[in-house]
Amino acid sequence: MATTFTAAEIAELEVLAARAREADGAAPFSDDLFPAARDGSSTAALAVRAGDRLAGAAYAAVQGDRLAAELVVDPDHRGRGLGGALLNDLLDFIPGELWIWSHGDHPAAVALARRHGLVRARELLQLRRRVDPGSLPEPEWPDGVRLRPFEPGGDEAAWLEVNNAAFSWHPEQGGQTLDDIRSAEAAADFDPAGFLLAVDEDDRLLGYHWTKVHEHDPNPGPGGVDEAIGEVYVLGVAPAAHGRGLGGALTTAGLRYLADVAGVRTVTLYVEGDNTAAVHLYEREGFTRHAVDVAYRRDPAQP
Structure with a gap:
């Protein structure tokens, strides 16, 4: 796993995020955290490809006084274990405390969190x-x-x-x-x-x-x-x-x-x-x- 995305991966990731937003009705990345991925100040970055296409990605970065992460899977590639694999790799790469965001309280995130022993620790109401x-x-x-x-x-x-x-x-x-x-x-x-x-x-x-x-x-x-x-x-x-x-x-x-x-x-x-x-x-x-x-x-x- 790298610590940052390449410029080409960021361009693909922005397209992927737009596809996920359209499918889910909620953006997968926040305005507060995603700039760290874009400017190269992230502490972890993982991209998964299906052929020549970006199928999913995850990253972690400092958010205030803690380390936080976000991940996304292409709507066309869901249900194949990519989300779980991304989360596994992220948790293996980053030791200790980590906060992982689910924007829109996505049902798949509830299941992933349960399987990985993550605690629902914060709710941000919109x-x-x-x-x-x-x-x-x-x-x-x-x-x-x-x-x-x-x-x-x-x-x-x-x-x-x-x-x-x-x-x-x-x-x-x-x-x-x-x-x-x-x-x-x-x-x-x-x-x-x-x-x-x-x-x-x-x-x-x-x-x-x-x-x-x-x-x-x-x-x-x-x-x-x-x-x-x-x-x-x-x-x-x-x-x-x-x-x-x-x-x-x-x-x-x-x-x-x-x-x-x-x-x-x-x-x-x-x-x-x-x-x-x-x-x-x-x-x-x-x-x-x-x-x-x-x-x-x-x-x-x-x-």
Whole structure:
């Protein structure tokens, strides 16, 4: 097994991922982890071929404070043991703790996890709601609070301080660095106008709502419509500003931006399944469950 894919394999893998997304209604790879496979920073990479065609692949990479993996099998080659073989090789190559994602909670992944003694350790809920232009109310801000867009080159340090305090418990979002935010700013989908900051009278950052727009829906679901979709990418409030209603106001502000400025009609977000407070907040804002991504964990004590 190699540690990285070749450029030719990445091109094939992107085609294969699109085929799997169309068949399953869910993308097999996440925007958070797959860039490591694409840029060569993965720690394991395995490609299985059927003749001259890529039939399946798996890779592992650092995700926050842990090592995580994703795998995919071509829809035309399923039911032949390729998924099990890929998972076997991945587990043999990587000792100790490993988290393996199943996007859309695929039934085949449930069976594979059971056979390999993996524990269902994390659920990431995907919630969605429709939005219409002009339909959302003005957000209600506490006295002395105003909203402004993120300013590249000036707001990075303040955002890092608030974000890392707000998500100190989170395996991926906590511990962000200056390199992380600068890399995000360089991405094609970065839009500072949709990165909304709630600040006080002295321009101190109290909270933020970072929105994104995706040209194609990564998880339309079976029979779903592939349309542009908005995302509540990250929403955070400084711990010292909790209890002032900023979470709800920032949510509304971001939804208004996505509906009225970006022009999307569906908004998605991801939230930890055990984050009851956040789930209730988003449900009050009209979000309902669309799908669930599951991370299976191998215990570090296992060989």
